[in-house]
Amino acid sequence: MQKEKDNWYASWFNTPYYHILYKDRNHREAALFMNKLTTFLNLKPNDTILDLACGKGRHSKYLYKQGFHVTGVDLSEESIRYAKQYEKPNLHFKVHDMCLPYTQQFDAVFNLFTSFGYFENEVDNLRTIKAIKAELKPAGFGVIDFLNAELAIKNLMPSEQKKLGGIVFHIEKYVEDGYIIKNIRFTDQGEEYFYTERVRALTLEDFQAYFDEASVELKHVFGDYQLNKFNKNTSERLILIFN
Structure with a gap:
């Protein structure tokens, strides 16, 4: 991965x-x-x-x-x-x-x-x-x-899927240690990928x-x-x- x-x-x-x-x-x-x-x-x-x-x-x-x-x-x-x-x-x-x-x-x-x-x-x-x-x-x-940040946290969607460019992105969102976290998982050409976005909830x-x-x-x-x-x-x- x-x-x-x-x-x-x-x-x-x-x-x-x-x-x-x-x-x-x-x-x-x-x-x-x-x-x-x-x-x-x-x-x-x-x-x-x-x-x-x-x-x-x-x-x-x-x-x-x-x-x-x-x-x-x-x-x-x-x-x-x-x-x-x-x-x-x-x-x-x-x-x-x-x-x-x-x-x-x-x-x-x-x-x-x-x-x-x-x-x-x-x-x-x-x-x-x-x-x-x-x-x-x-x-x-x-x-x-x-x-x-306050409204974003209130309306946070815990999980969703998006299909773009032939790739299915599996997205998970949550709040941890003062950050809004977005985990992004997907597979492309048989290879699995995982990235995380972290933005401080300022x-x-x-x-x-x-x-x-x-x-x-x-x-x-x-x-x-x-x-x-x-x-x-x-x-x-x-x-x-x-x-």
């Missing part, structure tokens, strides 16, 4: 199976969110955006088409290798650890689609917040688009504690991609805007 090594995100995100499992993400919803967000932040054409943990560059490519200068970074070498085929003079992709400050400052730093809270060491969450602060121009804004209060320690000011909190007000009992997302 093939199982991930080291940090789960460093191995799982590098496999083609991750992209098969999540290939049906709603691109239209993502585009509408980017439009809402960039308008709300009053970003102008040619402003600079860092897409932090960009994956294969879905959001980066859309933002570039809207006239922004975009840099997409991710720890996954495989994802960045794929994204680089779309590079343009104002669209760049690089392998980068988001715990560390990037070598440039931006008008906005976006961390989207629950690309936070993976780390084994709690201090790395704080290091990431501090890195985002360092990556912002004086008037820039950081954005973290996270899940609403609440608004947890993020506020990080921000306080990093000397970051939380400006706005939204609960969905239409930027409606956050409600911990009903909102699917926890979208934080800070500087």
Whole structure:
């Protein structure tokens, strides 16, 4: 059986199976969110955006088409290798650890689609917040688009199956030691695979504690991609805007 090594995100995100499992993400919803967000932040054409943990560059490519200068970074070498085929003079992709400050400052730093809270060491969450602060121009804004952990736990589906790309994914979800765990098992070409996703069940209060320690000011909190007000009992997302 093939199982991930080291940090789960460093191995799982590098496999083609991750992209098969999540290939049906709603691109239209993502585009509408980017439009809402960039308008709300009053970003102008040619402003600079860092897409932090960009994956294969879905959001980066859309933002570039809207006239922004975009840099997409991710720890996954495989994802960045794929994204680089779309590079343009104002669209760049690089392998980068988001715990560390990037070598440039931006008008906005976006961390989207629950690309936070993976780390084994709690201090790395704080290091990431501090890195985002360092990556912002004086008037820039950081954005973290996270899940609403309280509602996600309440609505957790213990097990399900998904058939995608000719592969049947067996998925098990549960909460353990403050993490939302997703075990993923499947067989491809006679080989059995097992991967685990682990995301810390961070609440608004947890993020506020990080921000306080990093000397970051939380400006706005939204609960969905239409930027409606956050409600911990009903909102699917926890979208934080800070500087």
